[in-house]
Amino acid sequence: xxxxxxxxxxxxxxxxxxxxxxxxxxxxxxxxxxxxxxxxxxxxxxxxxxxxxxxxxxxxxxxxxxxxxxxxxxxxxxxxxxxxxxxxxxxxxxxxxxxxxxxxxxxxxxxxxxxxxxxxxxxxxxxxxxxxxxxxxxxxxxxxxxxxxxxxxxxxxxxxxxxxxxxxxxxxxxxxxxxxxxxxxxxxxxxxxxxxxxxxxxxxxxxxxxxxxxxxxxxxxxxxxxxxxxxxxxxxxxxxxxxxxxx
Amino acid sequence: xxxxxxxxxxxxxxxxxxxxxxxxxxxxxxxxxxxxxxxxxxxxxxxxxxxxxxxxxxxxxxxxxxxxxxxxxxxxxxxxxxxxxxxxxxxxxxxxxxxxxxxxxxxxxxxxxxxxxxxxxxxxxxxxxxxxxxxxxxxxxxxxxxxxxxxxxxxxxxxxxxxxxxxxxxxxx
Numbered sequence: 349x350x351x352x353x354x355x356x357x358x359x360x361x362x363x364x365x366x367x368x369x370x371x372x373x374x375x376x377x378x379x380x381x382x383x384x385x386x387x388x389x390x391x392x393x394x395x396x397x398x399x400x401x402x403x404x405x406x407x408x409x410x411x412x413x414x415x416x417x418x419x420x421x422x423x424x425x426x427x428x429x430x431x432x433x434x435x436x437x438x439x440x441x442x443x444x445x446x447x448x449x450x451x452x453x454x455x456x457x458x459x460x461x462x463x464x465x466x467x468x469x470x471x472x473x474x475x476x477x478x479x480x481x482x483x484x485x486x487x488x489x490x491x492x493x494x495x496x497x498x499x500x501x502x503x504x505x506x507x508x509x510x511x512x513x514x515x516x517x518x519x520x521x522x523x524x525x526x527x528x529x530x531x532x533x534x535x536x537x538x539x540x541x542x543x544x545x546x547x548x549x550x551x552x553x554x555x556x557x558x559x560x561x562x563x564x565x566x567x568x569x570x571x572x573x574x575x576x577x578x579x580x581x582x583x584x585x586x587x588x589x590x591x592x593x594x595x
Numbered sequence: 596x597x598x599x600x601x602x603x604x605x606x607x608x609x610x611x612x613x614x615x616x617x618x619x620x621x622x623x624x625x626x627x628x629x630x631x632x633x634x635x636x637x638x639x640x641x642x643x644x645x646x647x648x649x650x651x652x653x654x655x656x657x658x659x660x661x662x663x664x665x666x667x668x669x670x671x672x673x674x675x676x677x678x679x680x681x682x683x684x685x686x687x688x689x690x691x692x693x694x695x696x697x698x699x700x701x702x703x704x705x706x707x708x709x710x711x712x713x714x715x716x717x718x719x720x721x722x723x724x725x726x727x728x729x730x731x732x733x734x735x736x737x738x739x740x741x742x743x744x745x746x747x748x749x750x751x752x753x754x755x756x757x758x759x760x761x762x763x764x765x766x767x768x
Binding site: 355356359360363365386389390391392393394395396397398399401402403404405406407408411412414415416419461462464465468519520521523524 | 600602603607610611613614615618619624627628631632635637639640641642643644656657660661664667695696697700709710713724727728729733734749750752753756757759760763
């Protein structure tokens with residue numbers, strides 16, 4: 349049994365994705381093509397079965413209430429005994445959304461949500477075991493680890509000589525895309541360097557701060573780079589200069 | 596400046612959809628609840644950059660990324676779904692004689708049997724089918740949520756439906 353090369357069009361007709369003229373052509377084709385008529389019946393049977401018999405998992409009233417409480421303008425008590433970390437985090441983020449307006453003066457208007465996300469991610473990475481997915485001080489181990497996990501090759505540099513040894517790398521999700529996160533040590537203060545491809549090249553470092561964390565953003569080598577740490581601003585700038593100077 | 600209240604009015608109407616997708620991706624209600632909570636936290640953080648438009652697809656895209664991140668962490672590394680070699684070649688392999696697909700699907704139309712078949716589909720096919728048949732998203736919306744081209748969405752949908760029908764035939768033989 350072979351497939352008719354119009355099967356995907358017939359499926360699009362079934363899913364209501366064709367305009368009237370295309371749909372009419374597809375229906376005419378089906379009338380003469382046993383394969384496509386069979387496909388149509390399979391599609392209809394699968395739809396009936398799924399819509400009538402597959403479980404639709406709804407949010408529990410408890411989940412809905414927890415979220416509504418967290419997002420209500422007059423917030424309920426911020427902590428409750430036994431509250432899980434995300435309950436804390438959610439109320440933190442509600443404050444963060446307001447605080448984000450404060451960094452507008454330093455970074456382009458499109459960035460406050462991103463800065464909040466970066467700091468949030470940096471804080472989360474500091475939980476035990478979350479900083480690195482691949483643990484290595486060797487750039488030649490960390491760089492290949494990203495192969496196949498990202499649609500780009502992040503630059504990984506050895507900055508040990510400048511006093512910022514590499515700790516490892518991990519994958520993160522930021523603003524709906526996968527990014528590389530490189531962890532460096534700045535004395536006792538971890539530095540997260542977030543990297544993803546950037547359209548425009550070459551932008552001088554811009555500095556901002558949020559919730560006690562310093563953030564420096566620049567673009568180089570076709571990448572957007574964001575360094576986040578609780579290091580003093582001038583130490584974080586030294587890190588960025590070391591990165592820019594390294595081969 | 597977006598505030599939590601306006602975020603709630605944009606995102607919370609899609610809480611059931613978020614839960615349904617998270618549950619079908621993670622396989623457990625408890626894990627799905629954690630994913631939904633974290634996804635809502637992330638969504639709130641990104642909300643200042645939300646430009647309006649399709650809020651449901653936007654929320655579901657974040658839920659999906661959060662779910663894959665959570666699944667990856669559980670396995671000790673964050674896995675990225677592999678590209679699908681068969682994406683561009685929707686074949687129609689021979690089926691065993693016996694019930695035709697429609698009859699077979701009618702026979703397994705008992706809730707738990709069908710849930711099991713859906714759970715057994717590869718994640719990229721399962722999510723596509725859930726988004727189309729349970730959430731009734733358009734191809735374009737599914738493409739946004741799953742970060743895949745529309746052509747890939749179409750071939751995944753067809754393979755998912757065909758695989759479900761074949762699995763039903765296997766169950767009833």
